[in-house]
Amino acid sequence: MERIRLSEIAHARSGDKGDASNAGIVAYSREGYEWLQQHLTPERVQQHFHAICKGPVERYEVPNLLALNFILHDSLGGGGSESLKTDAQGKTHGLGLLQMELDVPEAIFGQARK
Amino acid sequence: MTPRSPLLIANGQGFWGDSILGPIRLVREGPLHYLTLDYLAEVTMSIMQKLKSRNPGAGYATDFIEMLARILPICKEKGIKIIASAGGVNSAACMHATGEVIKKLGLSGLKVATVTGDDVLSRLTELKQQGESFKNLDDGRPLAEVAGKITSANAYLGAFPVAEALNRGADIVICGRVTDPSLVLGPMIHEFGWQPEDFDQLAAGTVAGHIVECGAQCTGANYTNWHEIEDFAHIGYPIVEAHPGGEFFITKHHGTGGKVSVDTVTSQLVYEMGDPRRYLTPDVIADFTSIQLAPAGVDRVRVYGIKGAAPTKFLKVSVSYESGYKAVGQLTISGPEALAKARLCAEIIWKRLEFDGVTFAEANKCVEFLGAGVCHEGIVPAMDPPEIVLRVGVKDKDKTKVNRFGMEIVPLVTSGPPGVTGFAGGRPKATEIISYWPALVGKDKIEPHVELAEF
Structure with a gap:
């Protein structure tokens, strides 16, 4: 096992959908995508954003793009013009997700890294 | 062709x-x-x-x-x-x-x-009579909850x-x-x-x-x-x-x-x-x-x-409505101990407002220590950097309360801990909050219109 950051095997972009943010992560390889599909669960993402995301986390799979799309409900302090937060649109949530530390088998990491 | x-x-x-x-x-x-x-x-x-x-x-x-x-x-x-x-x-x-x-x-x-x-703002009553409910797509609330506050409605x-x-x-x-x-x-x-x-x-x-x-x-x-x-x-x-x-x-x-x-x-x-x-x-x-x-x-x-x-068979409708007021202000606080002093400043603001009979629900207050780990709170450890931007905000239905809040930020420069500066922009004023209400309307109710002119 190798302790890595998600950013070593995926890139990301995030934005807002009402009071939810979406964070899409895109794996650099098919091997990385398949490992993440198994291990990057909504529960794990919710735990990672525990101080930001106050609602449930939904996950959608987009295998053709090697992407997982996470919807972080109740994470923008009301969203739109109701929010008082600096990041009222979740623009930085993608980079926040990429900070996650993961224990990845060395063989997988070898194929999955950028 | x-x-x-x-x-x-x-x-x-x-x-x-x-x-x-x-x-x-x-x-x-x-x-x-x-x-x-x-x-x-x-x-x-x-x-x-x-x-x-x-x-x-x-x-x-x-x-x-x-x-x-x-x-x-x-x-x-x-x-x-x-x-x-x-x-x-x-x-x-x-x-x-x-x-x-x-x-x-x-x-x-x-x-x-x-x-x-x-633009269906002027047609909302007519469309409701035709059976369009415009209930909130996110949480199902009826549009009647925001009656009288609606400022725009567009399919x-x-x-x-x-x-x-x-x-x-x-x-x-x-x-x-x-x-x-x-x-x-x-x-x-x-x-x-x-x-x-x-x-x-x-x-x-x-x-x-x-x-x-x-x-x-x-x-x-x-x-x-x-x-x-x-x-x-x-x-x-x-x-x-x-x-x-x-x-x-x-x-x-x-x-x-x-x-x-x-x-x-x-x-x-x-x-x-x-x-x-x-x-x-x-x-x-x-x-x-x-x-x-x-x-x-x-x-x-x-x-x-x-x-x-x-x-x-539907079109999405974006309704907006007035839902109160907000104000956000900021101060810059230098080290040493920037984070501790910034926390104290925020506390002072709430206590002074309380002393004057002005309080806000916790959910309607925002305190951020920009520079110490706000965007990725809980993900990266909070730091004590050489300086911090303290950003405080409130929202409320009562405009007077929101403006009263705005008056308690700048005074900290001379009545709080040392190293407080950066109050450019002065006293923040209450601004209107425009909230967004997503809904649906039957496609058959909306007639797009194209007009042409030559110049």
């Missing part, structure tokens, strides 16, 4: 406030058939209704008129048509201002169209009225509330003769529109690996090379900054994504899990294989 293939459509404006250089350079620096400009965000319509209520000649994106003055001569010379969601709640006034610019520039023979029918129109304006010979199409991808899909329908049941093609055009709707966000901007991106200052805005079968390429003008790769395009495909299998528009349901991407040369990506299905 044989359709132009590839058809070149560029988007030069991702939102009202985007760089004016995007469109100017797009029309100057290479070949182009259509230039699209997206000006409308959800809250924009509400601001425009307010402007119009004060001045019947206002209520559209005035930036668009300034932009036209700079690009219209070259667009006329090259035959580039312009499609802009600049009409806001007053497309007629926007058309009039466009005519004035055309005359001022000494141009003539330009046809300008408006696409309207989206999202699709791409066919845009195509109709082009069919009738428009050189400039001014739209009210249309979906963002419609600005790009419209000219494809017009040029390629796509029909309402050509779902795969309509889905392809929708995906193309989605990729370019935020301007440079698909040409290297906001890309995770920003070190790979060259010449951000001269970043090229995106161009779609569209083909009649639905396949298209994303590229940018030669010699511009930025990068178009499978990764930069994929980044934008996941931006603001919901359920990838059901990207709903008035014209089609696009399936993002069918999209195939492949590199196709330097700064060029092929997009193909896209599948679509029949749309729903």
Whole structure:
């Protein structure tokens, strides 16, 4: 096992959908995508954003793009013009997700890294 | 007429406030058939209704008129048509201002169209009587909860009225509330003769529109690996090379900054994504899990294989309403012990307000220690940096309370711990909160309207 950051095997972009943010992560390889599909669960993402995301986390799979799309409900302090937060649109949530530390088998990491 | 293939459509404006250089350079620096400009965000319509209520000649994106003055001569010379969601709640006034610019520039023979029918603010009562509930799409609440506070209501129109304006010979199409991808899909329908049941093609055009709707966000901007991106200052805005079968390429003008790769395009495909299998528009349901991407040369990506299905019988309606007031202010606090002093400052503000009988619900208060780990709170450890920006805010129904809060920030410079500065901007004032209420309306209730004039 190798302790890595998600950013070593995926890139990301995030934005807002009402009071939810979406964070899409895109794996650099098919091997990385398949490992993440198994291990990057909504529960794990919710735990990672525990101080930001106050609602449930939904996950959608987009295998053709090697992407997982996470919807972080109740994470923008009301969203739109109701929010008082600096990041009222979740623009930085993608980079926040990429900070996650993961224990990845060395063989997988070898194929999955950028 | 044989359709132009590839058809070149560029988007030069991702939102009202985007760089004016995007469109100017797009029309100057290479070949182009259509230039699209997206000006409308959800809250924009509400601001425009307010402007119009004060001045019947206002209520559209005035930036668009300034932009036209700079690009219209070259667009006329090259035959580039312009499609802009600049009409806001007053497309007629926007058309009039466009005519004035055309005359001022000494141009003539330009046809300008408006696409309207989206504004349902004055029709809400009538539509409710016809059985439309406008219940909140997110939580099911009835619209009656915000009665008397509604400031705007617009249905999202699709791409066919845009195509109709082009069919009738428009050189400039001014739209009210249309979906963002419609600005790009419209000219494809017009040029390629796509029909309402050509779902795969309509889905392809929708995906193309989605990729370019935020301007440079698909040409290297906001890309995770920003070190790979060259010449951000001269970043090229995106161009779609569209083909009649639905396949298209994303590229940018030669010699511009930025990068178009499978990764930069994929980044934008996941931006603001919901359920990838059901990207709903008035014209089609696009399936993002069918999209195939492949590199196709330097700064060029092929997009193909896209599948679509029949749309729903509804249009999305964006209702906005007034829901109280807010104010946010900030102070800069230097070290040593910047974080501890910033925490103390926030505490002092709440205590002084409480002393004067002014309190706010916890959920209506915001305290941020910018520099100590706000954006990624709970993910990266909070730090004690050399200085911190303390950002405090409140919201409330009561404007007087919100303004009272605004008075307790600057005094900390002389009545708090040492090293408090950076109060530029002074006392924050209460501003209105405009909330957003998503709803649906039956498609059969909305009649898009295209009007044409020659200047």
